[in-house]
Amino acid sequence: MCGIVAYVGEREALPVIIKGLKRLEYRGYDSAGVALINGELQVFKKKGKVTDLETQLNEQELKSNIGMGHTRWATHGEPNDTNAHPHYSLDKKLAIIHNGIIENYASLKQELISKGHEFISETDSEVLVHFIEDIKANNNCTLVEAVRLALTKIIGAYAIVIMSQDDTNTLIAARKGSPLVIGLGKEEFFLASDATPIIEYTNEVVYLNDHEIAVIENNGLKIKNTEDTPMTPYIQTLDMELEAIEKGGYEHFMLKEIFEQPRSVLDCMRGRLSATDARLTLGGIREYAGALENAERLIIVACGTSWHAGLVAEYFFEEFCRLPVEVEYASEFRYRNPVIKEGDVVIAISQSGETADTLAAIELARSRGAIILGVCNVVGSSIARASHEGSYTHAGPEIGVASTKAFTAQLTVLFMIALRMAQRKGTITESKFREMLVEMENIPNKIEKALKLNDQIEYISDLFKDKSNFLYLGRGYNFPVALEGALKLKEISYIHAEGYPAAEMKHGPIALIDEEMPVVFIATRDSSYEKVVSNIQEVKARKGKVIAIVTEGDKLINQMAEFVIEIPATNEALMPLLSVIPLQLLSYHIAVMRDCNVDQPRNLAKSVTVE
């Protein structure tokens, strides 16, 4: 899970690559490197962030109209200068950048060592470029053919770009399992892990498919597959604004993305939901709408925050569609021997659309006859393409590693799918259907209102920023929100946090409570309100410090909790769209106050494209 970018054309390649790498840093930031043709094929690389590399490169006179760069999230070999990409071949005439994992690299490495190859790094990627070099020498073939032959022998996942000192205007790229987009400019070409480094230059793109090899030379693009069959590039026009991927005056992407939520939820509903017309249309689910309607059970697979969205969706589908739902961690599902029957429907939720475990889970389910519906944010992503049908969340690019606006957009899409299915199945009355549409349409304004709590939450954050542990408790629809609140805090502030169903507290976690323990209750007015009030009292009786997210106007909890954060009222099912907002802000402010790198927390990457 790394970011790759490459350029060939009339411009200076280095600034294009450095800017592109900064946009891709969410994919990994252990080290960065570039390759350029500056008289000869030169590689510069360094442990740390792209800016560290940039500072080093600024001291040199580097001119090249072709180049490639890489930002790494370490898999094989610790993060250091040597393991950073690009990697040279033995004769230093080839260089490679790679995102993915070559699973059979160890046996290939042994074979190459026995032929006299020496390796500098511990990476699987270096083995691949040596392997290509070896094949080229032994078969006396072109570089493209050597790449093709090598890829037929590789097990694993890759998006690669290769440059050669002997073909100074050529970029060769290939993918299997890791994303790669080709940008088509005027007599110039771009390659990147996603479209964000490309969009300011061109919106014409080609998404490379698995097992395809792209050759960019002589101002032209040719694509073939690893079986040597020429493929016709499918050119798409992207609808993405540059400002959508920049910070727009916010200190961090995460804060920008939190504040974008009124807009992103609205964008997600746009053209799909109209309360006035009592209409709900999901253009992406047509052919398989009947399959979902008739399914006897639904399986939801996802990871992390997307899994939390899946938990909320379980309640949607059960409540509105009366459909049994199983919500699975994709990473567990893929390694069990899950019972899947022909006609089962699997919903895969993924912001990036590239999460390896989720992709593998749907491939498994699909091979056993399930219908796959994807709920992805990134258009053209691997999961979107591996699904039969689906609905995009249209939240816009999410750059901060901590997922925020993708979560609320996922909830919005899942709610719309469930409600539409309920209407088709006849498990919801027309008046309830209309009532829910009206309430959903009000959500963006209510999120706007919840965001006004920012100052109060910043104040509370200051009082709790030095705590070592947090407990998050909620019931019903707010239980997954408790999990999400705890995950947000853990991942960006490095404070230990646990989310629990509030009633489960008595079965263990209550032992943790003392005067040092902050307990965040999501205690909005819903069907379990009274029960949650009792849970608050149990915590108070043990001197825990209660921060309660309550419905506007709540008097009762006000008298018990140290702090109450009042959010607008809404229907119980839609409350997660509002109750998560203060939790996102709480984790954000605490992380900033602890001087943590909010957008790029340690050890994490935005999309986890390895197991």
Ligand code: M6R
């Ligand atoms: O791109 P995906 O939605 O498939 O990603 C799944 C998780 O890796 C992701 O939600 C992760 O947990 C986030 N860092 C949470 O903020």
